[in-house]
Amino acid sequence: MNIEVFLTEAEIAQEFADSIEAHDLPEKFFYWLPRSVRAWIELSQNSVTAGLRQFWEVLSQKAESWAEHLSAPVSLISFGSGDGVKDRLLMKGLERAGQNVKYFPVDASQTLLELACSAAEDAELVTMGIKADIASPVHLVLASDAAESPKLLLMAGNTLGGFDPLDQVRHLAECMHAEDRLLIDGEVFNEALMDRVQEPAVRRFALAPLVSLGIADADGELRFEHKHDDRHAGLHMITRHFRAGRDLVIPLPGEPTITRGERIMLNFRYFYTPESFRWLLTKHAGLKILDEARNSDGKYIAALCSRG
Numbered sequence: 189m190n191i192e193v194f195l196t197e198a199e200i201a202q203e204f205a206d207s208i209e210a211h212d213l214p215e216k217f218f219y220w221l222p223r224s225v226r227a228w229i230e231l232s233q234n235s236v237t238a239g240l241r242q243f244w245e246v247l248s249q250k251a252e253s254w255a256e257h258l259s260a261p262v263s264l265i266s267f268g269s270g271d272g273v274k275d276r277l278l279m280k281g282l283e284r285a286g287q288n289v290k291y292f293p294v295d296a297s298q299t300l301l302e303l304a305c306s307a308a309e310d311a312e313l314v315t316m317g318i319k320a321d322i323a324s325p326v327h328l329v330l331a332s333d334a335a336e337s338p339k340l341l342l343m344a345g346n347t348l349g350g351f352d353p354l355d356q357v358r359h360l361a362e363c364m365h366a367e368d369r370l371l372i373d374g375e376v377f378n379e380a381l382m383d384r385v386q387e388p389a390v391r392r393f394a395l396a397p398l399v400s401l402g403i404a405d406a407d408g409e410l411r412f413e414h415k416h417d418d419r420h421a422g423l424h425m426i427t428r429h430f431r432a433g434r435d436l437v438i439p440l441p442g443e444p445t446i447t448r449g450e451r452i453m454l455n456f457r458y459f460y461t462p463e464s465f466r467w468l469l470t471k472h473a474g475l476k477i478l479d480e481a482r483n484s485d486g487k488y489i490a491a492l493c494s495r496g
Contacts, residue, residue, distance in 0.1 A: 189305050189319035192334065194327050195296055207399070208372035209444040212453040215350035216296040216321060217397050219270065225299045227389075227396040229271065234389040240345060243373070243488040244274045251480055251485025256493055257369055257478055258352065261288035263335035267322045267360070269293035274303030275342065278371070279313065283441055294318040294331045321350055325359045325387035338367035346375040346488075349458035353468055354419060361473040364495050377424040377459035385412040385426070394428050394454055408433040420472075422464030428454040465489055470496070 202222060207213050218224050233238060257261075263284055264294040266275045277310050291313045301317045308315040318334055320327035332341065341363065348356055357372075364370060384390060395403075395410060399409045409431045417423035429451045436446040446452060460468070462482075469475045475493040482489050 189302065189317070191301060191305065191311065191387055194318065194320040194330055194391055197298065200296060200321075204397075205440045205442075205444075208440060209442070211446065211451065213455060214323065214395055215455045216323065218393065218455050219297040219300055220297070221397060221400045222299070223400045224296065224393075224396040227393040228300075231389045231393045232270070232273070232302065234387070235467040236384055236387050236389060239483065239487055240375070240379075240402045240483070241274075242492075243483040243490070245492055246293060246381040246483060247373075247481060248277040248281035248297070248386065250479075251278050252285040254283035254371075254479065255328045257492060257494075258282075259288075259367065259442070261290055263290045263292065263339040264342060265292040265294060265318075265332055265335060265339055266304075266344065267294050267328065267331065268343060268345070268350075269295050270297075270345065272302050272307055274344040275304065276307060276311070278342065278344075279308075286422060290335065292313045292316055292318055292331070292334045292361050294320050294322060297319050301480045322347075323356075325362070326357050328363055331364035337365040338369070341368060341370045346372060346373060346457070346459075348372060349460075350455060353458050353460075357468050357473040361475055361495065364475075366495055368495070369478070369492045371490065372469070372493065373488060374458075374465045375390075376462060376465075376487050377422075377488055378487065381426060381459060382412065382414055385428075395430070397451065397454075398430060401440070403430070403436060403438075406433075407436060411467070417458070417478055420464055420467060422461035422467075424459045425456055426459070427456045430454060436468045460489070462489055466491070469493055 246400040291308045295301045318331045413427050415425045432446045438444045474496045475489045476496045479492045
């Protein structure tokens with residue numbers, strides 16, 4: 189198994205300790221610790237995410253028509269690949285169109301990256317994993333340079349929504365050359381999303397990093413809030429935080445404490461209107477949408493883009 193490392197385990201462990209002390213846990217830590225990996229895999233296979241899985245099955249069929257936009261062989265660089273399940277659906281579609289695929293999954297989670305690489309190698313695909321932090325513009329550029337252009341950059345599963353989308357989509361665009369393509373998806377906001385946060389699998393995923401440190405649900409309160417991003421109409425964000433119900437001592441070097449009433453900010457998720465999603469890609473990032481796909485209930489949207 190071939191994995192290029194730009195983010196070491198020692199570095200991510202130190203960043204995790206620093207983030208706990210700062211009471212603010214970014215996205216990558218929700219896929220790193222073993223309990224978090226288990227919680228994410230459970231959630232990704234849950235009925236809560238069935239619509240997203242079905243959407244990517246539809247996109248795998250559409251990939252056959254997208255092949256005309258891509259040069260052969262296709263070098264696929266997947267930012268935030270996770271275990272690569274959605275990537276493999278897309279690659280099967282490209283293979284049906286007669287394309288040979290070279291696969292470069294990119295993720296901060298060693299465990300998930302190994303799963304993505306192992307499954308791709310079992311399918312006899314040329315594969316190189318890249319362990320990197322896609323929140324870092326430098327790491328994005330290093331990962332995108334793993335293959336020569338033309339290449340297909342991928343960000344699937346509303347991965348964009350785990351970051352500031354205005355910054356992240358611009359960084360993605362800056363990685364692209366004229367002949368490259370970007371396939372990116374997003375989840376369309378609807379009021380029912382706030383009902384979803386009560387699902388046990390969602391709550392287990394949100395709390396997994398803290399539970400790994402011995403903090404239980406009974407030690408405080410997990411809260412979700414719907415907010416609007418005033419920088420542009422149609423950008424919605426659901427935030428999460430844990431409010432300590434008692435004084436907590438964290439079993440990390442220096443034994444940082446969280447006093448009763450203090451909050452730990454957890455990862456957030458952006459959602460969009462179709463109009464705001466298109467605005468992000470075109471007006472904000474300067475990309476050109478070559479094709480677009482929606483699922484039957486309109487809850488997911490994806491776009492194939494080139495540089496404008």
